[in-house]
Amino acid sequence: MLYSIETKSLTKSFGDLKAVDGISFNVENGEIFGFLGPNGAGKSTTMMILTTLLKPSSGKALVSGFDVMTHPKKVREEIGFVQQESTVDEYLSGRENLYLQARLHHIPKELINERIDEVLDLIELSDKQHKAVVTYSGGMRKRLDIAGGLLHRPRVLFLDEPTVGLDIQTRRKIWEYIKKIHKEFEMTLFVSTHYMEEADQLCDRIGIIDGGKIQVIDTPQNMKNALGNEVISLTIENQNNEKEFLSTLEKIELVKKINHDQGKITLFASKGTEVIPKIFQISSDLKIKINSISLTQPTLDDVFISYTGHEIRDDDGGYNRKREHAKMKRIRA
Ligand SMILES: Nc1ncnc2c1ncn2[C@@H]1O[C@H](COP(=O)(O)OP(=O)(O)OP(=O)(O)O)[C@@H](O)[C@H]1O
Ligand SMILES: [Mg+2]
Incomplete structure (x- = not known):
């Protein structure tokens, strides 16, 4: 077996x-x-x-x-x-x-x-x-x-x-x-x-x-690899041309996936250092101001977001309340 x-x-x-x-x-x-x-x-x-x-x-x-x-x-x-x-x-x-x-x-x-x-x-x-x-x-x-x-x-x-x-x-x-x-x-x-x-x-x-x-x-490693080996996170200021900006970014060859949440954009890509100049070029063409940009390795957090479309919430307060509640029940019993 x-x-x-x-x-x-x-x-x-x-x-x-x-x-x-x-x-x-x-x-x-x-x-x-x-x-x-x-x-x-x-x-x-x-x-x-x-x-x-x-x-x-x-x-x-x-x-x-x-x-x-x-x-x-x-x-x-x-x-x-x-x-x-x-x-x-x-x-x-x-x-x-x-x-x-x-x-x-x-x-x-x-x-x-x-x-x-x-x-x-x-x-x-x-x-x-x-x-x-x-x-x-x-x-x-x-x-x-x-x-x-x-x-x-x-x-x-x-x-x-x-x-x-x-x-x-x-x-x-x-x-x-x-x-x-x-x-x-x-x-x-x-x-x-x-x-x-x-x-x-x-x-x-x-x-x-x-x-x-x-x-x-x-495996955790395969999941991370599937997203490409780099994550580029950027925040932009004016969101007027945002749609066009996103659709142009999507066309960059090395970009595997894009997530977007209220002015915060995450690109999963291979060869991030080659992608970044392209992002600046596109933003300048569309007159979009980039406030911040960073290049990191994908984490399981990124994997989770890419599959579920939302972040995993670390709601410890809720757990502790539940635990305390269970404890009180045991003590009262
Ligand atoms: N006995 C039950 N009667 C009705 N709904 C239930 C019951 N047990 C679980 N649920 C519901 O089923 C869903 C899944 O619950 P479950 O406890 O399996 O989640 P979980 O992944 O273990 O979550 P947590 O991380 O909070 O422990 C939840 O919406 C929960 O409210
Ligand atoms: Mg549970």
């Missing part, structure tokens, strides 16, 4: 809303596959279907060769799922939480302590294992969540936004742990994220999902 995950025309509707809209993709064995998309794109819904927590409205999904609809129990034996919201009990210690998880996964009693020691060591939480989780930092909690997903040595690990709401240093640290886990356990990883840098650093291949649809799947 070549693929850990296979989906065909997978769809999930909530009333009139198609949260997941006919997506088809495969994830190879041993791959780190990233699901990159903004809030509400359908990432968690897809993951819930693949982990058997939600039934699809139509379409097909196989995980480790088992159909999520007809063999959910088999699928659950193969997978670990670290959900977007932490599921640990804050008033228990790290070790006690892992013990509960181990029991939930039906790990034989005589193996439990050994497995807990192993994952604690891997995620470097051994020294804090007897402290209550309420005293842990955000990064430590996430590491504990991840450890819980590894106890039964799943073949496929799902991580739903593993670093959301964490500061950049902590995020990078989590990426290191994820890479280490991937290497040691030789597992397939399916990671959802709305951080470009995370997808770029971590993933072998990325699927960009927006509005429930997959827009493109490829």
Whole structure:
């Protein structure tokens, strides 16, 4: 079997809303596959279907060769799922939480302590294992969540936004742990994220999902290369001849694609240094004043905009509010 995950025309509707809209993709064995998309794109819904927590409205999904609809129990034996919201009990210690998880996964009693020691060591939480989780930092909690997903040595690990709401240093640290886990356990990883840098650093291949649809799947490098190797960003002052300006720019041979948003123009091109003089020539002919111009390498941000027509919003405030809300609910319960 070549693929850990296979989906065909997978769809999930909530009333009139198609949260997941006919997506088809495969994830190879041993791959780190990233699901990159903004809030509400359908990432968690897809993951819930693949982990058997939600039934699809139509379409097909196989995980480790088992159909999520007809063999959910088999699928659950193969997978670990670290959900977007932490599921640990804050008033228990790290070790006690892992013990509960181990029991939930039906790990034989005589193996439990050994497995807990192993994952604690891997995620470097051994020294804090007897402290209550309420005293842990955000990064430590996430590491504990991840450890819980590894106890039964799943073949496929799902991580739903593993670093959301964490500061950049902590995020990078989590990426290191994820890479280490991937290497040691030789597992397939399916990671959802709305951080470009995370997808770029971590993933072998990325699927960009927006509005429930997959827009493109490829390696981060290929995606960037497809745009040409340079990005020219310019802002212009008078927007009278803008239409004509844009259509003339489009005709420059080396320009692969143009995006345009209220006086801000982005050109994806190869050999940017040859394109820039042409831009000045055209602007002078059309009497358009260029306020600024810059030449950079394409980033995944550029790729995202080129496929979806909008920027991925880094709406951390919303996440934190959601997290706080979930926390309060747990505390009240
Ligand atoms: N149980 C539900 N009932 C109704 N609508 C839902 C339900 N779950 C999700 N949705 C909607 O489906 C869409 C996709 O949601 P989903 O949680 O999969 O997105 P996401 O990509 O994980 O977003 P986020 O980055 O915010 O976690 C959203 O519009 C959401 O409001
Ligand atoms: Mg989500």
